[in-house]
Amino acid sequence: MNVKNAFYAQSGGVTAVINASACGVIETARKHSDRIGNVFAGRNGIVGALTEELVDTNRETREDIAALRYTPGGAFGSCRYKLADPEKDRREFERLLEIFRAHDIGYFFYNGGGDSADTCYKISRFSSLMGYPIQAIHVPKTIDNDLPLTDCCPGFGSVAKYIAVSTIEASFDVRSMCRTSTRVFVLEVMGRHAGWIAAAGGLAEDYGIPVVVLFPEVAFDEKRFLAKVEENVTRFGYCTVVVSEGCRYPDGKFLADQGARDAFGHAHLGGAAPVVANMIHEKFAYPFHWAVANYLQRSARHIASAIDVEQAYELGAAAVELALEGRNAVMPTIERLSDEPYRYKIGVADLKDVANVEKFMPRSFIREDGYGVTEECKRYLYPLMQGENYPPYQKGLPEYVTLQNRLVPRKLGPFYKSI
Amino acid sequence: MNVKNAFYAQSGGVTAVINASACGVIETARKHSDRIGNVFAGRNGIVGALTEELVDTNRETREDIAALRYTPGGAFGSCRYKLADPEKDRREFERLLEIFRAHDIGYFFYNGGGDSADTCYKISRFSSLMGYPIQAIHVPKTIDNDLPLTDCCPGFGSVAKYIAVSTIEASFDVRSMCRTSTRVFVLEVMGRHAGWIAAAGGLAEDYGIPVVVLFPEVAFDEKRFLAKVEENVTRFGYCTVVVSEGCRYPDGKFLADQGARDAFGHAHLGGAAPVVANMIHEKFAYPFHWAVANYLQRSARHIASAIDVEQAYELGAAAVELALEGRNAVMPTIERLSDEPYRYKIGVADLKDVANVEKFMPRSFIREDGYGVTEECKRYLYPLMQGENYPPYQKGLPEYVTLQNRLVPRKLGPFYKSI
Missing domain, CATH: 3.40.50.460 (Phosphofructokinase domain)
Known part of the structure; x- marks a missing residue:
């Protein structure tokens, strides 16, 4: 079987559970070492791809990767950096492809909100256009809860x-x-x-x-x-x-x-x-x-919702499984089946329908006087906060992990500009 | 045996664990029903004594009183109200004695910080002066941690x-x-x-x-x-x-x-x-x-320190036991025996030594450059945050109790002024 490496990056504002998604991606990839060689994580998000700062996640212990499930913030670093539109300036996208080629990367997992979904979609299209196809899967994440086609967003x-x-x-x-x-x-x-x-x-x-x-x-x-x-x-x-x-x-x-x-x-x-x-x-x-x-x-991982942690992990895992099924330019989603008892399943959305669409709160969720929420809104909200998922503590404080984040040796020259 | 009622009031800014002290007072008093008839709680602190708004805690269920242990805020209401100095204006202190006499109150438990310790001490002295002696016990509480003669303060x-x-x-x-x-x-x-x-x-x-x-x-x-x-x-x-x-x-x-x-x-x-x-x-x-x-x-009871909750409860319980031992004008304290493993015992301080003395942080706790803490400070702090004591949850939110707070029928006329 053809073994390819994967690239994973965290994008935009981080959350209490974005690392749970990272954990889902890496643990699932490790289960499929016959297909996925290594998961390289972008140091500080997509910036790490441009500057060739790729974290070698194979050098992190199983225990430390498992601890991502209960560690807040972005373990590999995230960024607020908007890639140039490839139709205007192709240098950044070309650089990404060089990096992918140099490090034998066949899977691209991007963990972010609406802008990132757009970037992920563009990377999929650009790479196919350039003849080095990448399976680009978006892992939803945003505390703003504004991604379309998913019942809710991890975080x-x-x-x-x-x-x-x-x-x-x-x-x-x-x-x-x-x-x-x-x-x-x-x-x-x-x-x-x-x-x-x-x-x-x-x-x-x-x-x-x-x-x-x-x-x-x-x-x-x-x-x-x-x-x-x-x-x-x-x-x-x-x-x-x-x-x-x-x-x-x-x-x-x-x-x-x-x-x-x-x-x-x-x-x-x-x-x-x-x-x-x-x-x-x-x-x-x-x-x-x-x-x-x-x-x-x-960042309040100490009071995270157990359902949220679970979904963040499952969506990371689902992204890897979608990639292994040959899917491209998609995002795993949460499909709600019932409010009480709360049941959901993992669905799939095409990135072309996700990119640049913002989901607002329905007017029916806001009370008529404008100062409170309706029963319909409460039926939506309560299940998403269900369950407690406490981190372990030592000496009264949570045992959050800080990864080693050792970088893979560089194979290319420096990027044309410094970031 | 002579059965007397007790009065309990919360004073000043409330904390995540002041209700744990209330729980300790009431549960311990209930164990000694041969000596303590009822615990009347001041509605909104000492103001409730002046206005004769006394909560009948006997009408609260055992379960609700137990739930105080994990409910933040002040369950009976607290207040920021400074009693007039009885040497200048005796009307408030006289009113308190009338209330105590009318409701057969022999024990006064005051749960607060430095100002409250002073009030508690004055009440003890004034009542003895007036020939209606009250056993006044102060239960320490303050997030400011500035009471003397105790290693730390609940909250x-x-x-x-x-x-x-x-x-x-x-x-x-x-x-x-x-x-x-x-x-x-x-x-x-x-x-x-x-x-x-x-x-x-x-x-x-x-x-x-x-x-x-x-x-x-x-x-x-x-x-x-x-x-x-x-x-x-x-x-x-x-x-x-x-x-x-x-x-x-x-x-x-x-x-x-x-x-x-x-x-x-x-x-x-x-x-x-x-x-x-x-x-x-x-x-x-x-x-x-x-x-x-x-x-x-x-108010963050969801992340309260288990040691803090335990000490808040124990100091409430100790206050009742001190009263039953015949003590007056005292405050139970925390005496630290060792840092690691953390061990402490309950001590006793005389209110005359507590009232109006503020304990500042030792200079040796602040790093020389002034921007951090020393190892000595850390040895002091860590034990106080030890352990987690999570409240129960339902539907994703904590099950905090709101008491019924039914008032005892009035026996006196209104106070001379409205508060």
Whole structure:
């Protein structure tokens, strides 16, 4: 049988479970050593392919590869780097093919979001055009949950769990304090274009918590919003606000962009949470607290969703199996079979249908008043947060792995430009 | 035997484990029903005593009381309310005695920090002076870890664990991204006067993470700090900064207080994290991210330290036992016997030695350059974060309890003022 090597790279913002997908790819490839010789991982994503910094994953122990399943971040490094369109500048794509040829790579596994799906598709087409065909398989990953043709994206379920749990916990705190102290708590969450993550904060209402969610999909109406907060404080004594970083005024301006200047006249970049908190304080003088979760939410492997970890692993494994079946320019997907009990199977989507299509949250998931989620949304969200999958601990802290990341010896000269 | 009721109240900022102390008090009191009739809990702390809003804990089920052990926040409500000094205005203390007399209360358990210890001590003295002696026992609680005569304070170990884990996880994320994107991550943590919580972030260096800690104890030196960040970014490709909310300039001004104004000229209250992040960005143009954990850190029961939960419970139980032994004006404490293996026992301190004494972090815990922790500090911190004590989950979210909090029928008229 023809043995070829595989290339695997992590792309874009990393998640709590992207390494579980890496683990699925590498462990499955190792089971098929008659067909796949080595999995070379791009050091810092696709940049590592351009610069010929290829991690020799065969030199990582079985235990360390297994530990990827519970280690957050991107174990090989990721990048934010957009390849030039090959129709305008072919040098990057040509370089990739040189690298693939030099290292006998026949499989390309790209682990990322929408932009990466597009790149993966282009690599498949370009390589076939140039007569060195590569089987290019995309492994979905994005906390933004915005890839089409899959019920959900690995990384999202764990962020959703983190945000739901954190919103509930902080609200229990505020509820305790509201008689004489804090009455409003504002939590800022990620999601510049879609409110999937903010929606998870809306689940706090199932704990009797008065929570107001500010989605990027709903134009911010200061007056209506303040009235809603006041109504909650009057009725419950306190109010929790979950604000998406992408929340905007009707004119499209982000709430976070207040044109604030510090004492020296320098731009003072703040978040949406302090803006909202100060707005409430100015109107009602309620004592408040605010938090910005930022990277904490997408790296929180300690509270990852077991279903999310499982799916991340399975999609990595499925990518390898699809490649071995001879498939090309596809992405394994999650197909939901039922909500309760939650059942799903792994499907397949063509990359040409995935690339550059963004999936927004259905309007039917947002409550009519715009400040919460519907029952339909909850039926969608709950299964994705199901189960706990705790990492092992030692001395009170998680035993996350740091790989050796030894590079394969170079065979080519340097790339024409430095990155 | 003489049966008396007990009064229990939560005071000041709540924690992930203050309810574990409540659980220890109530479960232990229930074991001694021959001596303690009922535990009345103050609705919203001591305010509930003044307003005669007493929660009848006997009407809570055994299961719900047991669930307090893993429920964050203050189950009966807490408050920030400073009683008037009885030497200046005796009306509040007199009211407390009326309430105690009306409800046949002989034991007073006050669960809080330094101010509460002082109140507890005053109540003991005042009641004895007035001829209605109350056995007043203080149950220590504070994430600030600043009570004297105890090795640590319940609440702190869990915050330390949360901050250490979060710093490590977010740093793994940044490390993955730093080749082409984020190079600096700034996490703001609580601690206005002492750097105990910030110190926990310093443990990330044991994972090979280049972390710079900004303590309130060390005057902020912008030039030296920026040089340190640059050194890390040059050497490691990235840098994590853990900044205490209490970090100050040499003139005593908080970093968070930048006198910033928004477009409308309104004061723009920010945190220390965005200030530090923007400072770094202006100097080096490094891409950055920042987070403010705020209430998330002190309510994060999902990642509580098992030792912290155990000690919170045991100190609640010990308070009841001390009361039954006839002790008065004391506080049970943690006495450390050894670091590794960690061993401790419950001790006792006199409230007169506890009240109004703040314990600062020893200078020997802060590294000479001021930006990290020493081995001595690590030996102190690690045991306090030991073990995981996960709450039960259902449908992917923790099963935290909300008590019924039914009030005992009033026996007195209203308090002279409304609170």
